[in-house]
Amino acid sequence: MVENTEISADEIIDSFPWGISVVDRGGKVVVWNRLAEELTGVNRNQLLQKTIFENPEPRIYPLAEKIRDSLDSNSFFQSINCFSVKGSSREVFSTGKIIIDKQGEISGLVILLKEEREQEVRAKDRREQKDIKVPVHLGEMTAMLEELSRVKSQFLSTISHELRTPLNSIIGFSEILIDRTFGQINEKQERYIKNIYQSGKHLLSMINDILDLNRVGEWKSMLSPGEFPLSKVFNSIQGILKIPALKKNISLTLAVDEKISLVQADEVKLKKIIYNLVDNAIKFTPPGGKVEVEGRPLDENFIRISVVDSGMGISIDNRKRIFEKFEQIDGDLTRKYEGVGLGLTVTKRLVELHGGKIWVEGKKGKGSEFIFTIPKKIKRFACGHE
Amino acid sequence: MNEKILIVEDTLFNREMAKDLLALEGYKIIEAEAGKEAIEKTIDEKPDLILLDMVLPDIEGMALAKILKDNSQTRNIKIVAFTAQVETDKKKALDAGLSGHIMKPIDTKTFARKIGEFLK
Numbered sequence: 001m002v003e004n005t006e007i008s009a010d011e012i013i014d015s016f017p018w019g020i021s022v023v024d025r026g027g028k029v030v031v032w033n034r035l036a037e038e039l040t041g042v043n044r045n046q047l048l049q050k051t052i053f054e055n056p057e058p059r060i061y062p063l064a065e066k067i068r069d070s071l072d073s074n075s076f077f078q079s080i081n082c083f084s085v086k087g088s089s090r091e092v093f094s095t096g097k098i099i100i101d102k103q104g105e106i107s108g109l110v111i112l113l114k115e116e117r118e119q120e121v122r123a124k125d126r127r128e129q130k131d132i133k134v135p136v137h138l139g140e141m142t143a144m145l146e147e148l149s150r151v152k153s154q155f156l157s158t159i160s161h162e163l164r165t166p167l168n169s170i171i172g173f174s175e176i177l178i179d180r181t182f183g184q185i186n187e188k189q190e191r192y193i194k195n196i197y198q199s200g201k202h203l204l205s206m207i208n209d210i211l212d213l214n215r216v217g218e219w220k221s222m223l224s225p226g227e228f229p230l231s232k233v234f235n236s237i238q239g240i241l242k243i244p245a246l247k248k249n250i251s252l253t254l255a256v257d258e259k260i261s262l263v264q265a266d267e268v269k270l271k272k273i274i275y276n277l278v279d280n281a282i283k284f285t286p287p288g289g290k291v292e293v294e295g296r297p298l299d300e301n302f303i304r305i306s307v308v309d310s311g312m313g314i315s316i317d318n319r320k321r322i323f324e325k326f327e328q329i330d331g332d333l334t335r336k337y338e339g340v341g342l343g344l345t346v347t348k349r350l351v352e353l354h355g356g357k358i359w360v361e362g363k364k365g366k367g368s369e370f371i372f373t374i375p376k377k378i379k380r381f382a383c384g385h386e
Numbered sequence: 387m388n389e390k391i392l393i394v395e396d397t398l399f400n401r402e403m404a405k406d407l408l409a410l411e412g413y414k415i416i417e418a419e420a421g422k423e424a425i426e427k428t429i430d431e432k433p434d435l436i437l438l439d440m441v442l443p444d445i446e447g448m449a450l451a452k453i454l455k456d457n458s459q460t461r462n463i464k465i466v467a468f469t470a471q472v473e474t475d476k477k478k479a480l481d482a483g484l485s486g487h488i489m490k491p492i493d494t495k496t497f498a499r500k501i502g503e504f505l506k
Contacts, residue, residue: 161470164491165397165399165400166399168399168490168491168492169399169400169403171491172399172403172491172492172494173399173403175494175495176403176406176407176494179494179495181407181410181494182406182410
């Protein structure tokens with residue numbers, strides 16, 4: 001088609017008003033045009049001739065996942081991803097279509113990227129406002145803050161790893177001693193070693209919580225929306241937490257109202273929300289109690305999911321505090337429970353990312369009810385700047 | 387049960403824990419802290435199984451596994467990845483001809499049994 005002209009195929013691809021990318025069957029990136037660079041903030045020389053799955057740039061991960069699924073399942077995809085470029089976030093609509101060669105085999109995938117229209121207009125508004133009122137260096141400052149936040153995340157995850165290695169040795173060796181793998185210990189020694197073991201476990205769960213909380217920041221730009229049956233998530237939670245519940249002789253039931261079939265959300269994160277709540281409920285419910293999870297419509301726009309336990313309940317004063325960082329209800333009673341209560345902070349943030357709310361009801365001494373809502377249809381995913 | 391196991395791991399705690407738990411079951415244990423030492427000991431001692439840390443000071447575990455699997459003298463020795471990474475290493479390990487993987491931190495109660503299963 002372009003044989004008799006001076007214009008090269010590359011120039012044509014580069015001047016397209018859509019971001020264009022082509023990956024081969026193995027995920028190797030062969031085309032990544034100029035607008036794709038601009039929309040994602042990822043340069044072509046970071047990508048070309050490498051497989052997109054191995055790219056070290058985290059902002060590419062959600063898109064790479066879609067591409068992998070698409071190649072694996074031989075189907076097209078559509079998704080909206082947030083990319084943060086030079087201090088501002090944008091929502092980019094992407095769609096991919098499988099390329100079939102003459103033999104009928106999959107030879108790759110072509111991906112089109114386009115900035116979401118509404119967002120484009122809003123971004124333009126913002127730029128115009130900026131021109132009038134805001135000093136020029138604001139953009140640079142935002143970029144600097146983002147860099148700072150990235151460095152912080154990196155630091156935390158390195159530190160967490162470095163802390164965990166010696167901690168696992170503390171836990172592992174004390175476990176071996178408690179099990180008397182290498183011979184007898186006396187009662188006092190056993191008690192001391194158990195203290196070491198439990199403190200180690202406690203510290204480990206704290207570190208894991210901090211890592212989780214740290215990840216929420218990264219997750220912000222990485223929500224990958226999907227549509228799936230709520231019962232699928234419930235079944236998976238039931239599968240994971242059945243044994244811990246059984247061990248405490250707690251009856252665990254999960255029920256979805258038949259009026260809810262499909263939900264729109266980020267599946268992994270929704271699972272994390274429900275998992276955290278149910279895991280907590282099991283932890284704070286005495287043996288022989290019950291934990292009930294229910295999903296039903298709240299109104300036309302929202303779904304309501306509740307987790308009810310027969311634990312000790314939470315006083316009114318404490319209801320807001322438990323969602324704050326490092327808060328667990330005080331008093332001796334809770335000392336016997338592991339964890340520091342970062343879990344609920346993570347949970348709350350994840351609910352809010354979806355555009356929902358979370359709160360707690362119930363009476364002290366008579367169990368608690370944790371309730372959260374998520375929109376039935378996720379209209380827009382919150383980008384980093386919101 | 388006199389099978390020989392080479393533990394390749396640079397973190398002392400992990401190495402010692404694995405060594406003690408396996409020695410208790412009657413295995414003969416050899417240790418190496420880095421890739422070069424591991425290759426030398428593999429050729430000299432001909433272990434039945436190698437428990438291989440995936441991150442070593444001088445070489446990536448996977449690259450070391452490839453060297454051993456490419457060498458006719460050491461090709462048939464079972465290699466088990468010893469890893470802290472969940473998903474990524476699992477697939478790679480199987481692709482590289484490894485027998486499987488064991489997660490870090492060690493589960494002290496099941497560790498020796500799992501190694502025993504790899505040796506069957």
